[in-house]
Amino acid sequence: MLKVIALAAASLAGVQLMSAKVDSSRPAGDYTRQIETWQAQRLERLKAPNGWLSLIGLHWLKDGKNTIGSAKGNDLVLAKGPARLGTISVANGKATIELDAKAEATIDGKKATSAELLDDSHEKPTTIAFGTASFHLIDRNGRKGLRVKDTAAETLTHFAGIQTFPIDSAWRIEAKWDAYAPAHSLDVPTVLGTVDKMQVPGKATFTHGGKTYSLLPVLEDKDAKELWFIFADRTSGKETYASARFLYADMPKDGKVVIDFNKAYNPPCAFTPYATCPLAPPENRLDLSVTAGEKKYAKDHR
DSSP, rough: OOOOOOOOOOTTOOOOOOOOOTTTSSOOHHEEEEEEHHHHHHHHHTTTTGGGEEEEEEEOOOOOOEEEEEEETEEEEEEOOOOOOOOEEETTTEEEEEETTTTTOOEEEEEEEEEEEEESSSSOOOOEEEETTTEEEEEEETEEEEEEEEEEOOHTTOOOOOOOOOOOOGGGEEEEEEEEEEEEEEEEEBBBSOEEEEEEEEEEEEETTTTTEEOBBBBBBTOOEEEEEBBBBBTBBBBOOOSSSEEEEEOOTTTEEEGGGGGBOOGGGTTTTOOBBBBBOOHHHHHHOOOOOOOOTOOOOO
């Protein structure tokens, strides 16, 4: 599950800056192979049968009863599946499903007629499967919806691949880390028009081309073991996806954090209109062309 995050603002005044530099202990050829391996693994995850490319729908539920199926008369009309799949009832923050006897659908891989739907805040959300398609419940600030996937989705079977900038070790940057104690927080908008508040543990400051920049990462959850950067730059909307690119980094060590822009990648919203993604906040919009990482997807769904 992709979780929406927020970033906190901070001032550059009075900060000692750390120049961008490359890890000279890492042979150039070895580094290139490591990034190529990372890119290949990223591609395989994206192309997985139940990955982001398999999305074919996102349907929001209303309180009360919601009929679902592929027939037009349903409250929620699915792109694929039986004409009448069943009914989902929402009450007191919980959703339950009653399947139509003729739907030939399964609940968590088993034949059943009803169940409470656990949403994606759980490790294993309840999965309703029918043919090559399936869905599970998502929760976004109390708003519940169905995320529908299909292993035969056109976005998956006709995937155009990912274009990237040439691998350049100069974009593997060692930045100065200023920890926040306590952590800061900031409201950040999403593509849904909602706002989330997340923890910002500190600020990464670096120089590139003689100018100083800073980025504010967040913790994806309270047990996060990596920093998550959501950023945009001068290439956004041109060579790269307009809303943001994502980047993970190891936790800071000895007052430094390594930001490898060669691992910057597109959010799910770059590939499908059925994902829910954060937007890069103003604090992370770099006045810099980051010519590293993934480029704009060739088949922009917009």
